Amino acid sequence: MTNNQSDRFDPTDPVGAWRTIRDANLDAWAKGMATMVNTESFSKALGLQLDTMLAASGPMQKMVSQYMEAYLAQANMPSRAEVISLAQRMTNIEMRLDDMDARLDDILYAVRTLAAPAVGAAAAPDAAAEAEEKPAARRSRKAATE
Amino acid sequence: MTTVPNPALDPEVMTKRFLEELDRFTKSSDTFTKLATNNLDIKIGLTPKTVIWTLNKAKLYHFTPVLPPEQRHPVPLLLIFALINRPDIFDLRPGNSFVEYLLNQGYDVYMLDWGRPGLEDAHYTFDDYVLEYMPRVVRAVQRHSGKREFSLTGWCIGAMITTLYATMRPDDGIRNLVLLTAPLDFADKNAGPFNRWLTTEFYNVDELIGQHGNMPGFMIDYGSKLLKPVENFISNYFKLWDNLDNPAVVESYMAMNKWVTDLVDFPGGAFRQWVVEFYRENRLMEGTLKLRGEKVDLRNLRCNFLNVIADKDHIVPTCQSTSIMDKVGTRDKLLLHMRGGHIGMMVGSGANKRVWPQIDGWLGKRSK
Numbered sequence: 393m394t395n396n397q398s399d400r401f402d403p404t405d406p407v408g409a410w411r412t413i414r415d416a417n418l419d420a421w422a423k424g425m426a427t428m429v430n431t432e433s434f435s436k437a438l439g440l441q442l443d444t445m446l447a448a449s450g451p452m453q454k455m456v457s458q459y460m461e462a463y464l465a466q467a468n469m470p471s472r473a474e475v476i477s478l479a480q481r482m483t484n485i486e487m488r489l490d491d492m493d494a495r496l497d498d499i500l501y502a503v504r505t506l507a508a509p510a511v512g513a514a515a516a517p518d519a520a521a522e523a524e525e526k527p528a529a530r531r532s533r534k535a536a537t538e
Numbered sequence: 539m540t541t542v543p544n545p546a547l548d549p550e551v552m553t554k555r556f557l558e559e560l561d562r563f564t565k566s567s568d569t570f571t572k573l574a575t576n577n578l579d580i581k582i583g584l585t586p587k588t589v590i591w592t593l594n595k596a597k598l599y600h601f602t603p604v605l606p607p608e609q610r611h612p613v614p615l616l617l618i619f620a621l622i623n624r625p626d627i628f629d630l631r632p633g634n635s636f637v638e639y640l641l642n643q644g645y646d647v648y649m650l651d652w653g654r655p656g657l658e659d660a661h662y663t664f665d666d667y668v669l670e671y672m673p674r675v676v677r678a679v680q681r682h683s684g685k686r687e688f689s690l691t692g693w694c695i696g697a698m699i700t701t702l703y704a705t706m707r708p709d710d711g712i713r714n715l716v717l718l719t720a721p722l723d724f725a726d727k728n729a730g731p732f733n734r735w736l737t738t739e740f741y742n743v744d745e746l747i748g749q750h751g752n753m754p755g756f757m758i759d760y761g762s763k764l765l766k767p768v769e770n771f772i773s774n775y776f777k778l779w780d781n782l783d784n785p786a787v788v789e790s791y792m793a794m795n796k797w798v799t800d801l802v803d804f805p806g807g808a809f810r811q812w813v814v815e816f817y818r819e820n821r822l823m824e825g826t827l828k829l830r831g832e833k834v835d836l837r838n839l840r841c842n843f844l845n846v847i848a849d850k851d852h853i854v855p856t857c858q859s860t861s862i863m864d865k866v867g868t869r870d871k872l873l874l875h876m877r878g879g880h881i882g883m884m885v886g887s888g889a890n891k892r893v894w895p896q897i898d899g900w901l902g903k904r905s906k
Contacts, residue, residue, distance in 0.1 A: 404551045407559045414776065422768035426852075429764060430731045432738075438764075439740025446745045453749055472657070479658035483594045490593060490674055497681060 566782035573788075580792040583626035585637050587649070591678035595653025596671060598678050601629075604641045611905035613713055614646040614683040616676070620695035621667070621808060622758050624800050625651050628693075630885050631793045639894045643902065648679050652802075660751040660806035664702065665829040667808065672703040676710055689714035689905060694854065694880070698722060698816070701862070705839045706832060714842045714904045716897060719880050721854040722862050724820045729855040731765050736817045743813045753809040755801030765852050794885070823861060837867040842904045846874045846897065848883035872900060 428434055457472075464471045470478075572578045591598040603610060617637070619625035628649055629637035640647050655662070679688055690712055692700030697720030704715045727733050735741060747753065763770035781787040804812070821827035827834040843866055847859045856875075863873050876883050876893050883893055 404548070405555045405559070406552065407556070411780070418768060418773050418776070422766065422773060425768045426766055429767065430728075430734060432734065435731070435734040435738045436740055438735055439738045439742070442746065443740055443742050446742060446749060450745070450749060476658040479656070480661070483658070486593055487670065487674070490591075494677055494681065 562783050566779065569782040569788060570779070573782075573792075578788070578792060580631070580789060580796060582631055582793050582796055583624075583629045584632055585629045585635055585641070590648075590682050591675070593671065593674060595655060595659065596675070597651045597653065598675055599649045599651065600682060601637055601641055601647040601649070603646060605644045610644045610646055611902065612685065613687050613689055613905040614648060614679055614685055615640065615689045615691060615901070615905070616679050617647065617649040618690065618692045618696040618700050619650075619652075620693065621652055621655075621699075622695065622755065622802050622804050624797060624802060625649055626800075627797050627881065627885060630797065631789075634790070634793075634885060634890070636884060636889070636894060639890060640898070643898050645901075645905070646683060648682075650675050654802050655752055655805045657751040660747070662805040663807040663811050664699065667699055668702045668706060669830055669832075672699065673707060673710065676703075676707075676712075680711065686711040687713045689716065689901060691716040691718065692720065693718040693884070694721065695812070698822075701836075701839065702822075702829065702834060704841055705834055705836055706829065708838050708840050712841045714844070714901055715839070716844045716846065716901060717859070718846050718884060719848050719851050719854045720845065720859045720862070721816075723823045723858050723860075724817045725823060725861075726855075726857050729857050730852065732761070732853065733817060735761070736813050741813070743810050747806040747810050750806070752803035752806045755803050758804060759798075759801050762853065823865070836862065836865040839866040840868050843868045843871040844874060844897065844900050845872070846876060846883075846893065848876055848878045848880060850878060851880040851883070853880040870904075874900075 461471045461473075569578070586602040587599040588602070589597050590600045617625065617628050619628065629635045632638065637647055637649065652667075676688065680686055688711055690700045690704060692698070692715075697717040700715060701717065701720065701722060704712050724733060727737055736743075778788070778791050781791075815821045815827065819826070822834060822836070825833075825835065845859060845863060847856045849856065860873060863871060874896055876896070877888065878884075878886050878893070883889065
């Protein structure tokens, strides 16, 4: 590892001397650039660059999108929008299943507690957590969406 | 009269040094070739874990405890990272893993991976992540651990999400909240380039999201690198070249580089909200933020609260994290100033000596 040698000038080390000069230049440059990117004019330039890019790509993207939608409809294929809509519905179903799963656990816990009070008391949530397997003691607070 | 030769200009010494450098250059070239041809792969996120819950792209992991139950803290800990980049940074590599450290300290650790959003997730906003995902994640942790109370740690945008959740659902069982480099207060428009770039009238976030659906990961990466352009585009490569003969440095660089280049898109709705409602309008601190019509009042944050900030954070300047201390409703709160940068604070060489023990010292006492 040699980079820690570069912070002082050593005339017997020609590569080290070059490295010292390089690092000093880079440090100075880095400070200047860090100041520059934090200016209002740089922010405006960056924003304008993005805006120009979006203005150029917008019409092209719209055209391709319209063409693809028409093509997919002709080919009896679902469009991107339809696939996205389907995926969103599946996520909603997944959420409901997750809630139902939690509620089912609550019900099972309640039933087991009622059926065997002694066992239920022993399997109180905090004590049961220490067991390696904790099927009976699982419980939820309430429906997540409440 | 005899003349003493100047050792500094002794050709023999200089030749010897030059040959040493040549030898080092040969070794470095070998490593460089392997690096350039992707022959040096390094795996990250290796601590054993199990997926215990999934929803859409999100996965909840439970890390295999290393201590017996009687030596563990009874309150489980849930780690939440930002919507951008992967949560593997919590568990970078053996010997430099926050998760590994926590497990060794006796915590029962869970970690949420938000996944990689597709276009079908472009409509998700912070409302969804805070009020739909987080309660379910917490419920899954509670069901799996069998404990009602839990601790929550959020990093970067994950800190914003956990803050909002802890504020809006204070009775869900949250006992401790730990924030790491949290971007919360955007009042100072001169604080850091991101604040300037995103608040300029020329930054057309609606058109950007309209065209791309999600904010592309490569654009976020480009913006992050542009914060320190010389370091990120030039100096870091020179530093790597200088240290190619040092396997430890190369391994560390590879691990970090793997994480940095594993880009994740920012869900479009959430990104728009991030720019408009947080950066531009600073709604959380102004007290005007509403999620699903419900007002976010920081006085409702009543759990024990640790806020860790990094003094050299160029992504989230410290002023964006500190003002929350006066606004939260809890009395048990601590602001911890640490050395380091936004990410380096938690994974740098000094993290396991400075930052992690401080977090453990605070959290351990409150996890009994």
